[in-house]
Amino acid sequence: MDNHMKKIMILSALISLTACSSGKNENPPTQVGMANPASVYCAKLGGKLDIVNTNDGQVGYCTLPSGEKIEEWSLYRRDHK
Numbered sequence: 140m141d142n143h144m145k146k147i148m149i150l151s152a153l154i155s156l157t158a159c160s161s162g163k164n165e166n167p168p169t170q171v172g173m174a175n176p177a178s179v180y181c182a183k184l185g186g187k188l189d190i191v192n193t194n195d196g197q198v199g200y201c202t203l204p205s206g207e208k209i210e211e212w213s214l215y216r217r218d219h220k
Contacts, residue, residue, distance in 0.1 A: 175199070177211040180218070 181201035
């Protein structure tokens with residue numbers, strides 16, 4: 140087989156394989172890790188979560204429907220003794 144024929148065969152095979160590909164990922168990405176339990180608890184109580192950036196990182200504050208504003212983990216620990 141000459142080089143020209145080999146190139147045509149390889150090109151045909153590549154085109155055929157490319158045509159078989161759908162290009163879509165049919166499996167949606169899965170969630171990695173789990174939700175923050177304190178944030179979930181705040182939402183369960185009907186609260187609004189605010190994330191505040193500090194020099195030490197981020198802190199979440201939950202504002203409850205009553206108007207009380209409390210750090211989310213303090214709220215979680217207070218209610219889960």
